[in-house]
Amino acid sequence: MSETTHSGPMLAADGMPLKRSLARALRRQKLRALALVAPLLIFVLLTFVTPIVSMLWRSVENQIVPETLPNTIVALQNWDPTAGELPGEDVYAAFATDLVAAVDAKIHTKLGTRLNYEMPGISSLFRSTGRDVKKWNLETDGPFKEKFIESDKDWGDIDVWKTFKRYSGNYTSGYFLNAVDMENTATGVQLRPEDQRIYATLFIRTMWMSLLITGSCLLLGYPVAWILANLRASTANVLMILVLLPFWTSLLVRTSAWKVLLQQQGVINDLLVWVGLVDDGNRLVMINNQFGTIIAMTHILLPFMILPLYSVMKTVPPSYLRAAKSLGATNWTAFWRVYFPQSVPGIGAGSILVFILAIGYYITPELVGGTQGVFISNRIAFHISTSLNWGLAAALGTILLAAVLLLYYVYDKIVGIDNVKLG
Amino acid sequence: MTNQGAGDAFVLFERVQKSYDGETLVVKDLNLSIGKGEFLTMLGPSGSGKTTCLMMLAGFETATHGEIKLAGRPINNIPPHKRGIGMVFQNYALFPHMTIAENLAFPLEVRNMGKSEREEKVKRALDMVQMGTFGGRRPAQLSGGQQQRVALARALVFEPELVLMDEPLGALDKQLREHMQFEIKRIADGLGITVVYVTHDQTEALTMSDRVAVFNDGKIQQLAPPDVLYEEPENSFVAQFIGENNTLEGVVKEINNGVALVELDDGELIDCKPVNVSKPGERTRVSIRPERVEMNKARLQPGAHTLKAEVLEFIYMGDIFRTRLRVAGNEEFVVKTRNAPDQRRMQPGEQIEIGWLPTDCRALDA
Numbered sequence: 195m196s197e198t199t200h201s202g203p204m205l206a207a208d209g210m211p212l213k214r215s216l217a218r219a220l221r222r223q224k225l226r227a228l229a230l231v232a233p234l235l236i237f238v239l240l241t242f243v244t245p246i247v248s249m250l251w252r253s254v255e256n257q258i259v260p261e262t263l264p265n266t267i268v269a270l271q272n273w274d275p276t277a278g279e280l281p282g283e284d285v286y287a288a289f290a291t292d293l294v295a296a297v298d299a300k301i302h303t304k305l306g307t308r309l310n311y312e313m314p315g316i317s318s319l320f321r322s323t324g325r326d327v328k329k330w331n332l333e334t335d336g337p338f339k340e341k342f343i344e345s346d347k348d349w350g351d352i353d354v355w356k357t358f359k360r361y362s363g364n365y366t367s368g369y370f371l372n373a374v375d376m377e378n379t380a381t382g383v384q385l386r387p388e389d390q391r392i393y394a395t396l397f398i399r400t401m402w403m404s405l406l407i408t409g410s411c412l413l414l415g416y417p418v419a420w421i422l423a424n425l426r427a428s429t430a431n432v433l434m435i436l437v438l439l440p441f442w443t444s445l446l447v448r449t450s451a452w453k454v455l456l457q458q459q460g461v462i463n464d465l466l467v468w469v470g471l472v473d474d475g476n477r478l479v480m481i482n483n484q485f486g487t488i489i490a491m492t493h494i495l496l497p498f499m500i501l502p503l504y505s506v507m508k509t510v511p512p513s514y515l516r517a518a519k520s521l522g523a524t525n526w527t528a529f530w531r532v533y534f535p536q537s538v539p540g541i542g543a544g545s546i547l548v549f550i551l552a553i554g555y556y557i558t559p560e561l562v563g564g565t566q567g568v569f570i571s572n573r574i575a576f577h578i579s580t581s582l583n584w585g586l587a588a589a590l591g592t593i594l595l596a597a598v599l600l601l602y603y604v605y606d607k608i609v610g611i612d613n614v615k616l617g
Numbered sequence: 618m619t620n621q622g623a624g625d626a627f628v629l630f631e632r633v634q635k636s637y638d639g640e641t642l643v644v645k646d647l648n649l650s651i652g653k654g655e656f657l658t659m660l661g662p663s664g665s666g667k668t669t670c671l672m673m674l675a676g677f678e679t680a681t682h683g684e685i686k687l688a689g690r691p692i693n694n695i696p697p698h699k700r701g702i703g704m705v706f707q708n709y710a711l712f713p714h715m716t717i718a719e720n721l722a723f724p725l726e727v728r729n730m731g732k733s734e735r736e737e738k739v740k741r742a743l744d745m746v747q748m749g750t751f752g753g754r755r756p757a758q759l760s761g762g763q764q765q766r767v768a769l770a771r772a773l774v775f776e777p778e779l780v781l782m783d784e785p786l787g788a789l790d791k792q793l794r795e796h797m798q799f800e801i802k803r804i805a806d807g808l809g810i811t812v813v814y815v816t817h818d819q820t821e822a823l824t825m826s827d828r829v830a831v832f833n834d835g836k837i838q839q840l841a842p843p844d845v846l847y848e849e850p851e852n853s854f855v856a857q858f859i860g861e862n863n864t865l866e867g868v869v870k871e872i873n874n875g876v877a878l879v880e881l882d883d884g885e886l887i888d889c890k891p892v893n894v895s896k897p898g899e900r901t902r903v904s905i906r907p908e909r910v911e912m913n914k915a916r917l918q919p920g921a922h923t924l925k926a927e928v929l930e931f932i933y934m935g936d937i938f939r940t941r942l943r944v945a946g947n948e949e950f951v952v953k954t955r956n957a958p959d960q961r962r963m964q965p966g967e968q969i970e971i972g973w974l975p976t977d978c979r980a981l982d983a
């Protein structure tokens with residue numbers, strides 16, 4: 195009531211506005227809390243946020259071109275690539291200046307590698323001409339147009355210069371276009387030729403197989419979690435150790451074990467042949483394909499499904515099922531109408547966990563996936579460690595991250611993220 | 618309503634035994650017959666097997682031995698959902714993901730009842746427990762007492778003839794509990810249903826029941842209407858467990874014409890009513906209710922027996938006075954007297970004389 199008669203803010207005893215003196219009182223607490231979380235905060239910033247930001251940055255960053263070829267870029271501004279003619283001597287002269295400087299700094303091969311992603315062949319062009327340029331004298335050896343074409347006739351290919359001009363900015367969409375099987379050609383953005391499209395297939399396969407793996411984890415894990423949650427504590431603890439056992443064994447060992455089991459001369463095939471279900475001549479191919487990946491990853495990710503399910507089921511008192519039955523529900527109705535809805539938060543948590551882990555899985559598909567069972571992450575690893583196209587790897591990673599966030603958002607809209615419980 | 622013969626019993630336990638681990642019997646040779654429309658309470662200390670009996674009746678546990686009959690039919694092999702027994706659980710067990718109305722409609726739905734009939738019944742059941750306006754809420758949005766009423770309505774909505782309640786009021790505060798005791802009793806009487814009620818609150822058992830079965834150690838110690846149970850306990854467990862009780866230990870000297878002469882451990886001789894002592898020389902515990910002891914000589918009934926006592930403590934409790942005495946070596950001897958105008962307040966240290974009628978003083982097993 196007093197607020198209606200009061201005009202202006204509430205005052206504390208010393209006449210200061212109450213809000214301000216409250217804020218002052220709380221500031222010390224806040225500072226202390228901040229000091230306590232600071233180590234973790236710094237750790238998270240360094241190990242989590244920084245790599246993600248740097249990945250996002252790398253996926254669009256293109257500064258190597260403008261930094262290595264400053265004069266060429268300026269000169270190319272006046273050139274009209276649509277006219278169908280090679281650039282003039284001014285561009286070639288500017289390029290000669292830039293290239294000499296780059297060769298001195300030994301960075302021309304890096305630029306070659308970068309532009310090679312956009313136009314295969316440029317890398318060797320830079321390397322071979324890089325050797326010739328060392329003998330050139332910028333003051334006296336002009337005109338450079340002829341000299342370049344003499345060094346390698348590909349310098350007379352108009353596409354090389356179009357590529358230079360197209361990728362002259364500080365930022366590029368090239369990596370992202372590449373990551374979705376598109377390219378920015380002279381005639382605009384379009385799909386790559388059919389035989390060069392690989393990433394869309396890989397993304398779809400990764401999603402699809404992760405869904406399958408999540409589904410099979412759920413199918414296998416739900417009954418196990420149910421049994422665990424309904425057993426006496428002492429028995430449940432023993433069985434829980436069996437569930438956790440995989441965590442104590444190296445991932446590589448487990449995956450290799452699947453190789454031993456599933457290969458054509460492996461245990462399972464031997465057994466099937468021995469029983470007579472399979473002819474010795476056509477042993478089943480169960481490894482180095484999608485089947486192998488799904489089997490091995492289901493096994494590896496199963497605990498991540500069972501644990502959240504278990505901890506949610508543990509909180510559902512058995513009296514609910516009893517109540518349902520005493521009210522006349524059959525075992526199935528009691529389960530489906532009463533127990534299952536209450537285990538949904540566990541299903542949500544387990545599924546999200548398994549799916550997100552699966553989508554970024556690398557080692558297992560690499561070892562047992564063959565060519566048909568590899569995931570997008572194997573391709574990312576390839577670009578990071580073998581082809582060294584980090585920009586493309588970053589773009590692929592960014593798309594993967596966005597896909598996960600999108601799924602998370604969709605899940606939140608459909609099921610509600612409050613409906614996720616880890617126990 | 619009391620003591621039906623086995624012939625017209627609605628619920629019948631015949632020589633029922635139960636063991637969970639194969640080593641110890643949790644229920645030992647239980648024989649119990651419950652009449653139609655009866656309100657029977659199982660009362661006993663924790664772990665005495667009350668819930669186990671209820672669960673066997675509901676079908677969630679199987680009897681290791683013996684037979685349970687419902688309306689004359691053996692039910693050992695009938696699954697719980699076909700028994701048609703309503704049940705109220707201690708924690709209510711209202712389904713948290715359903716609204717109150719959905720909770721109540723559940724038993725009707727699984728019986729394939731039509732929608733309009735269902736709604737009609739749900740509404741009637743909610744009105745019966747005065748929760749008519751709460752149908753749209755979730756259980757978590759109700760108070761404990763409201764949840765309790767909904768649980769009751771849900772157990773009754775499909776019109777079972779038998780309703781089991783396992784400590785349904787255990788989680789409520791005293792005032793609400795007393796109110797709900799009255800409500801449950803009123804509804805049960807109104808519908809004429811048979812109720813088996815489990816509690817370890819003896820006041821609750823005494824105020825609500827037609828008969829009370831006192832459980833201890835897997836056995837029924839006494840099965841009787843509340844007044845009989847209180848006034849005529851058959852053994853010292855029941856005497857101790859129901860209400861407050863004074864015990865004096867001694868040895869039976871002789872039994873004559875329904876009167877036992879007992880020599881207390883300090884040498885005093887008193888007359889008692891022999892209940893389960895049979896021959897001289899047996900040790901016995903003599904039990905007297907605190908309110909049957911008189912400290913005012915003027916009010917002593919003719920034929921009353923008197924003993925010396927020393928006042929140890931006097932507690933004023935408003936409506937009554939509670940005086941702790943030393944009697945025949947027992948320092949926990951309590952006397953309760955009404956706060957009447959002529960009732961004196963004792964001082965600790967006073968030497969007084971107390972007395973009681975020999976018929977109020979029961980010689981039980983030692």
Ligand SMILES: Nc1ncnc2c1ncn2[C@@H]1O[C@H](COP(=O)(O)OP(=O)(O)OP(=O)(O)O)[C@@H](O)[C@H]1O
Nearest residue numbers: 637638643661662663664665666667668669670817
């Ligand atoms: N599922 C079970 N497995 C093994 N032993 C059990 C089980 N349920 C109960 N018991 C044991 O059986 C005995 C009787 O238990 P019960 O639950 O019937 O007691 P109660 O009279 O209902 O006790 P309370 O008043 O505490 O509820 C106890 O000793 C208990 O430990």
Ligand SMILES: [Mg+2]
Nearest residue numbers: 667668669783
């Ligand atoms: Mg119990």
